[in-house]
Amino acid sequence: MTFNSMTFNRKTLASSIALAAATLMASGAQAQMSDDEVRIGYLADMSGTYRDLAGPGGLEALEMAVEDFGGEVNGAPIEVFSADDRNSADVGANTVREWFDTRNVDLVAGLVASSVTIAATKVIEENDGLGIVSGSAASSITNEHCTPNHIHWVYDTYPLANGTAKAVVEQGGDTWFMLTADYAFGHALEGDVTKVVEENGGEIVGTIRHPFPTSDFSSYILQAQGSGAKIVGLANAGADTVNAITTASQFGLTQSGQQLAGLLIFLNDVHAMGLEDTQNLLLTTGWYWDMDDQAREWADRYFERVGKRPTMVQAGIYSSTMHYLETVAEAGTDDPETVRAAMAERPVEDFFSRNGYIREDGRMVHDMYLARVKTPEESTGEWDLYEILATIPAEEAYRPLSESQCDLVNN
Amino acid sequence: MTMIFGVPLMVFMGQLMLGLINGAFYALLSLGLAVIFGLLKIVNFAHGAMYMLGAFATLLGFQYLGLNYWVALLLVPLVVGGLGMVIERLILRRIAHLDHLYGLLLTFGLALIFEGTLINFFGVSGSSYPTPAALQGGMNLGFMFLPTYRAWVLVAALVVCLGTWFVIERTRLGAYLRAGTENPALMQAFGVNVPQLITLTYGFGVALAAFAGVLAAPLYPVSPTMGSSLLIVVFAVVVIGGMGSILGAVITGLAMGLIEGLTKVYYPEAANTVIFLVMILVLLLRPAGLFGKEA
Numbered sequence: 271m272t273f274n275s276m277t278f279n280r281k282t283l284a285s286s287i288a289l290a291a292a293t294l295m296a297s298g299a300q301a302q303m304s305d306d307e308v309r310i311g312y313l314a315d316m317s318g319t320y321r322d323l324a325g326p327g328g329l330e331a332l333e334m335a336v337e338d339f340g341g342e343v344n345g346a347p348i349e350v351f352s353a354d355d356r357n358s359a360d361v362g363a364n365t366v367r368e369w370f371d372t373r374n375v376d377l378v379a380g381l382v383a384s385s386v387t388i389a390a391t392k393v394i395e396e397n398d399g400l401g402i403v404s405g406s407a408a409s410s411i412t413n414e415h416c417t418p419n420h421i422h423w424v425y426d427t428y429p430l431a432n433g434t435a436k437a438v439v440e441q442g443g444d445t446w447f448m449l450t451a452d453y454a455f456g457h458a459l460e461g462d463v464t465k466v467v468e469e470n471g472g473e474i475v476g477t478i479r480h481p482f483p484t485s486d487f488s489s490y491i492l493q494a495q496g497s498g499a500k501i502v503g504l505a506n507a508g509a510d511t512v513n514a515i516t517t518a519s520q521f522g523l524t525q526s527g528q529q530l531a532g533l534l535i536f537l538n539d540v541h542a543m544g545l546e547d548t549q550n551l552l553l554t555t556g557w558y559w560d561m562d563d564q565a566r567e568w569a570d571r572y573f574e575r576v577g578k579r580p581t582m583v584q585a586g587i588y589s590s591t592m593h594y595l596e597t598v599a600e601a602g603t604d605d606p607e608t609v610r611a612a613m614a615e616r617p618v619e620d621f622f623s624r625n626g627y628i629r630e631d632g633r634m635v636h637d638m639y640l641a642r643v644k645t646p647e648e649s650t651g652e653w654d655l656y657e658i659l660a661t662i663p664a665e666e667a668y669r670p671l672s673e674s675q676c677d678l679v680n681n
Numbered sequence: 682m683t684m685i686f687g688v689p690l691m692v693f694m695g696q697l698m699l700g701l702i703n704g705a706f707y708a709l710l711s712l713g714l715a716v717i718f719g720l721l722k723i724v725n726f727a728h729g730a731m732y733m734l735g736a737f738a739t740l741l742g743f744q745y746l747g748l749n750y751w752v753a754l755l756l757v758p759l760v761v762g763g764l765g766m767v768i769e770r771l772i773l774r775r776i777a778h779l780d781h782l783y784g785l786l787l788t789f790g791l792a793l794i795f796e797g798t799l800i801n802f803f804g805v806s807g808s809s810y811p812t813p814a815a816l817q818g819g820m821n822l823g824f825m826f827l828p829t830y831r832a833w834v835l836v837a838a839l840v841v842c843l844g845t846w847f848v849i850e851r852t853r854l855g856a857y858l859r860a861g862t863e864n865p866a867l868m869q870a871f872g873v874n875v876p877q878l879i880t881l882t883y884g885f886g887v888a889l890a891a892f893a894g895v896l897a898a899p900l901y902p903v904s905p906t907m908g909s910s911l912l913i914v915v916f917a918v919v920v921i922g923g924m925g926s927i928l929g930a931v932i933t934g935l936a937m938g939l940i941e942g943l944t945k946v947y948y949p950e951a952a953n954t955v956i957f958l959v960m961i962l963v964l965l966l967r968p969a970g971l972f973g974k975e976a
Binding site: 317319321325452479480489490492521539542543546547 | 692699702812819828900949953
């Protein structure tokens, strides 16, 4: 009896171990995902100035990527949650901290206002997490503020200044009057533009630093008209740029022979202002929905869900999320350090990014485009807004690593 | 044009003109606030939202109903003013006997609700509204190129401001109004329907804000946040002019537009601050405001 029962126990034990081992092996890949889930937190301005360039549309793009990927990575479900940072660095940093403390977030996506991003990426670094920045403009995010824990995806101020200013000077626009938003971002953009203009043989004849935000630009436009400069450069963003361009049109700035150069303009801005006021404006963009078949195909699917054409930021959110999920599936883990390294090993080539790859400073460099806003006569539809004039190759567009102040780059 | 602008005096005159136009806007908005505060003692933080609703109603009326600008100029203040009367009747009246602070908080909350709801549906980028055909183009004044529409804004705002001042200070209706707020019991004894008078006054103040909104629609992108940025400046204007002083609001509005305009030439960095500097000075030297009566 005793003997029998012992045999039985031994058998049970052995089969239990075998079963356990088999289970472990079967779910080998899944065991590598923290908490058996891939958790993506989307942090963005959902209600303020930057809502329309990323906001709810960006979240929709992210969810599209998750759905297209099948909703799970190697059997581990993907969970998406979001929060409104209200363009406050404090709110943004605290939200991300909470996500790490209570929800074990694997990827922080979105990240729009530069000030929020710089604060949030510090928290991501402290918690050894991973962040992908899609909305922010400041090039300092992968320069003096770089961390080993984040990647900057869509664009930054360097190619904006470089692309637009260089093209304008080459076309003969060699005297500039700058209208600059009076805060860190505006000053940085003004500095980048000044450098590019002067290097290419142009001259800055005057600068006005206007308060942020400003609703009435008539006085500044009048002063710009009086300066005699050929080009009026707008080193501002969002509502300020929109107001400046609208006012310039009302005061006949372009009719009197001057030309505007917008340095940070999104598709939603042009759509809001209309082509009458924005026609022939030159700008640099990281992507345009109608630039080729691949882009159009994705933009059509987005349009069906959202009813608007996507901005470059929203497209970039899909592209970066897809790149992340593919890498996680391939690497078989969502460990941030492993994924970050593996992401950099894979080229980024999709409907959004051409010739793209991730540098050691976290910058995802890819081809950028110089575009011109169409005239009302040229446009064939509500969202037919840009003509792509030239491609700025990835290698030329972004700040070269030799000029980098990032600690991760060995200079 | 460049040569004309090269002369400092000309630049100066151009900036004065623009300052005057902005001032007319401030005057129109602060007038509505002053009427509502002076007569009803409500600190109306929903004023910016009403201005925004005026602009939005103009835009939506054009997009969906094909209403033209001139119709909107008449109809929108009536509709938004009507909304104001509903708000007064249903909500504000219930807290009329409480401290001013409650009205301030309530109207602020209403403003956030209006703003948030519209953001949810229309986003924040805003849309442009075409300048009416009759007011397109501009004129060369010799010292500047003045878009016709801005000249119209200046004229329209001034006419409405002076008209309002005249009605309140110089007519029998205005006298009833002033008396009704001074001593409602006595007025009621004389057979005047004071609650109705109050509802109408609030509606009128709101209609002024909506009128300013219609005027603004072709000038600035129409967006749900357009009112909140302007509201604080307009409150500063009302404080400088003296809370509740009708003429004070109009004159101060114009003067602040001019001061701001000149700051934009000499030290643009301070353009958004200069009005608040004036406000601090006025509060230190004349706490009741430039045109206010000492309590």
